[in-house]
Amino acid sequence: MIFSLPAHAELSELEGAAGHEEGTSSLWDLEGAQGQAGAEPEARSTDDGIDCQVEGPCIEKATGLELRVLPRPFSHLYGEAQAEADAIVQGNVPAFRPLYVFERSDVDPAQPDSPQGWYRVGSGAESPEGWMRAEDVFEWRQALLVSYTHPGDEIEGRNPVLMFRGLSDLDALVDDPERAQKARSLYERLEAGDVPDSLVSMEPKRFVDITDQFYMLPILDWEQTRIQGDDVRLLQLAAAVPNARGADTLENPEYAEQSLVGRQAGGVGxxxxxxxxxxxxxxxxxxxxxxxxxxxxxxxxxxxxxxxxxxxxxxxxxxxxxxxxxxxxxxxxxxxxxxxxxxxxxxxxxxxxxxxxxxxxxxxxxxxxxxxxxxxxxxxxxxxxxxxxxxxxxxxxxxxxxxxxxxxxxxxxxxxxxxxxxxxxxxxxxxxxxxxxxxxxxxxxxxxxxxxxxxxxxxxxxxxxxxxxxxxxxxxxxxxxxxxxxxxxxxxxxxxxxxxxxxxxxxxxxxxxxxxxxxxxxxxxxKQARPPKDVVAWAMDRDLVNPADRALEVRVLVNREQLNTLAQSLEIVVQGLMRAEITQGEFFDALQGVAGQTMKSPDEIGQGATLAETGLLPAFVQSLPYRSDILALNDEMFSSMTAQQRADLEYSVLAKLEQYRAINEQVDAWFALNEGDRKSAHVYPLHIDYLP
Missing domain, CATH: 3.40.50.410 (von Willebrand factor, type A domain)
Known part of the structure; x- marks a missing residue:
């Protein structure tokens, strides 16, 4: 099929950016954010792609999404933008649980390694609850996260993901000519109860399915490299589990022991x-x-x-x-x-x-x-x-x-x-x-x-x-x-x-x-295992011993409102495709006929315009750093397609609509990030290749 995402979308396909083969790309580069320091808090706006409105959370201009931050472990919520003990209104805020941003004071996004300033935050989108220091949070603009792949059986399956304290520790192993042998040595040491200083935590040997037991592994930073001619990614991840607290490090005997339980072992259940x-x-x-x-x-x-x-x-x-x-x-x-x-x-x-x-x-x-x-x-x-x-x-x-x-x-x-x-x-x-x-x-x-x-x-x-x-x-x-x-x-x-x-x-x-x-x-x-939480670490998206085996796959965190909006947009696209076929006319002429006011300046869209440029699809989809031939569709491409290719395109979109409907109807598939979240704010970890 011409217009579809690959079955296994890789992070390189998500990024759509060149020049990252060497060195590390910052999160700001990954997201495509621009601008200098934030504006004065009284103006309630910044010049780095964020608008902080008079009411409600700050909004990303490019995506229309509400800005969120992830608290670091052992951080506090203050009543005022002052780091005084008597100003604390909540101590030890749950780590890496997304909070909405309502205001940014003296925040300088150009200095991510030495963050200054304050964020006014709240657990819901209705109202703020207090202030957090910039050094205590990560800005999380793209709703990208990763999930563990099915690891296979104990003998022929992949090894669990190891989570390293720093990028240098992981880099040293990946670049080592004897990487596979040294990785095996790390697993042997862990089995013997000897935890290397370079490791902070690990994926449990038992499989934790994100669609069954929800957890969060948002991508904070990344680096791309190659192993045996194959692209691999080194990812900085934050690990969180809604409504659960406590750092799951390998220094925690209880977590370390349960993480080493065999994939088919144990009689529980x-x-x-x-x-x-x-x-x-x-x-x-x-x-x-x-x-x-x-x-x-x-x-x-x-x-x-x-x-x-x-x-x-x-x-x-x-x-x-x-x-x-x-x-x-x-x-x-x-x-x-x-x-x-x-x-x-x-x-x-x-x-x-x-x-x-x-x-x-x-x-x-x-x-x-x-x-x-x-x-x-x-x-x-x-x-x-x-x-x-x-x-x-x-x-x-x-x-x-x-x-x-x-x-x-x-x-x-x-x-x-x-x-x-x-x-x-x-x-x-x-x-x-x-x-x-x-x-x-x-x-x-x-x-x-x-x-x-x-x-x-x-x-x-x-x-x-x-x-x-x-x-x-x-x-x-x-x-x-x-x-x-x-x-x-x-x-x-x-x-x-x-x-x-x-x-x-x-x-x-x-x-x-x-x-x-x-x-x-x-x-x-x-189902008896638990994923790690409340840690920040670096991990490779492939098996350290056998890099051909994928260990982490990319997902997009969407809420019900976003999924419904996406479905409504794709329904209009299908109607446009059908009308163009019936009338034998131009695709965008047909799309304008069915979309009306939904498109950006429909009368101004002419030859060469792409579907992404119409503004018909939700802004958050257009801004995600992934490649999509459907978003690139224009009149010239549509005209050059055979009847079978057009039918394939139409049915591929209809198939995604059916998948959205099935996901929306699954009561147990949706998860609340915070207690008391309204149902429309419940989230689902959508496969990246479920997107148009």
Whole structure:
């Protein structure tokens, strides 16, 4: 697709600036802030891109965002701009918890290493609560932060992120010719309880998923370098956890001990472990024998349950066909047969009575696979369960932009949503020798959907569609392996919650099933871990031992109001694209027709203008230092696009709108940075590639 962000946006792609290969770039350079010292506080304005209004928080001119600061540890809030003990109204303000700025007094942004002056701040946007010294806070203008990636399993996964006291300590290690060996030595010393002076803290070995346990790692500063020809970033980060206090350093025995607990180790919570297993099955006319064999596999699985195992399993069923707008006789595109997940016997009945293959043929070989996966994503998953999706189909999916594509989503779009929902997909690809030309297309799509989180492979099992016996063996094996892994995991002797080993994987278990199970278990056990907080440190965004493995990924912190504004803007863009297609006119002419007063001086926008220059999209999106081909779209580019490329563009925007809608509806996905925050101020850590 021409106009889309890369699947793995790197920080270099966010910055969009040259000249940072050598040395360190200050935060002011990263943000593109300009100007000299702040103006007099009585004027309530500055010349470095900040406006402090008569009422409400100070505003960044370029973004329209309210200016915020992050307090350093052990800082105080004063009633007046005087560092006197009797002026303290709140001692030891929560570290790195964002505060709104209402006024800046004698602040000189040109001297970030020796900050002077005062900030008048408040925990909410309604009113200030006191003053903080400039030396006690960091200005945080861009809502950029990073999150830990899924670390993979204990053996083949990446190493935890080490957090260094200073840039020089990290630089020395990164530049060392024996970097990998010395990094391994650091991990060995930590395991032995010997904390190097250069380290302040570390990421826990167990995985802390930011969409499940919210934490903040805002970027304060950064440096770019290269390792073995690959760009890597050294980031200065502040670590914070809302509503939690206390510095989590490696000098803290309690934190140090919990940070070294194995990724699948510990018995805490295992007694409650459950499994949700949702089948997503193609029900076009070639599929009836495989539906019947899937039913038999579930029936066999159910018969093997003891009372305890039966209570732990719940099943779901989603079936899919093709676009009913093209072939109305198909009855449905996708159907969820289990609004609530059901027990095994009910699932067998549903497979017998409800999941019948249609007798109606399709126009072409591909089916609406993505619609089935999208429907299954919205299953009634249980909070305490490992979540698995078994996709069974014999054909590829219609790509976004195709006439029969209902969702407009790609495999990569759905993969991100699967990750955020902690759903792990195994694909069974039934390969009909008569449709060999479709096999590579379907394989690529299924590989993307079934990528194993934290690993390099995919959980995909191809089988000859004419070999029904082989399919029966496979589906029996998949379901029974999951049962066996659950029984063995729950039955493990817990021992020490800190040092217990991960369960052994049976020798005859399918590799794809065991890999998915391990990835899901790492997430489950990670719920017992806690991320570091109240520290400032330097870290590399890659594995120190194996730099090819990404350890940190960039996100943008958005609130509900910002997400809704972004969605409304993209809806106008889609309307403009559709009108331009219908009228065969210029894109911006069409956009002016639907946007009206929303655009900046719409009558003045002419040839060469870009979508970013219209002012249609929220200012905070335009100001973020990342590259977007959609924002660069102009009439000339639109005119040069083929009909398919225009359709691809339209559907990519529609897919993002659908993702925004899904995120907005997730009650538990939104987090309050401060107690008492209004709901519209609750935030979500949005993937950078969810932006337009």
């Amino acid at each position: 295992r007694e409650a472990l459950k499994v949700d297993l949702v089948f997503v099955i193609d029900t076009t006319r070639s599929m009836q024998p495989f539906i019947d064999m899937t039913r038999d596999a579930v029936a066999s699985l159910t018969r093997s349950f003891d009372e305890d195992t039966e209570a732990r399993f719940r099943f779901g069923l989603v079936t899919y066909r093709d676009s009913t707008e093209v072939i109305t006789e198909l009855e449905y595109v996708s159907r969820n047969h289990t609004e609530e997940l059901v027990d095994g016997q009910t699932m067998v009945t549903l497979l017998e009575d409800s999941a019948q293959a249609t007798e109606v043929g399709s126009l072409d070989y591909p089916e609406e696979v993505y619609a089935g996966v999208d429907e299954a994503l919205h299953s009634a998953w249980r909070e305490e369960a490992l979540r698995f999706m078994i996709l069974i189909g014999d054909a590829s999916a219609h790509a976004p932009g195709h006439l029969q594509s209902v969702t407009g989503k790609s495999a990569q779009d759905l993969r991100r949503e699967l990750d955020d929902a902690q759903v792990h997909l195994l694909a069974i690809h039934l390969q009909d020798p008569r449709a060999a030309a479709d096999h590579p297309v379907a394989d690529e799509q299924f590989q993307a959907l079934a990528r194993i989180r934290g690993a390099k492979g995919a959980a995909i099992e191809p089988v000859d569609a004419f070999d029904q016996e082989a399919y029966q063996v496979l589906v029996d094996g998949v379901t029974d392996d999951i049962r066996q892994l659950l029984v063995e995991t729950v039955g493990e002797t817990t021992g020490s919650a800190d040092k217990a080993a991960a369960p052994e994987t049976p020798d005859d278990t399918l590799e794809s099933v065991s890999a998915l199970w391990n990835a899901a278990l790492v997430e489950y056990v990670g």
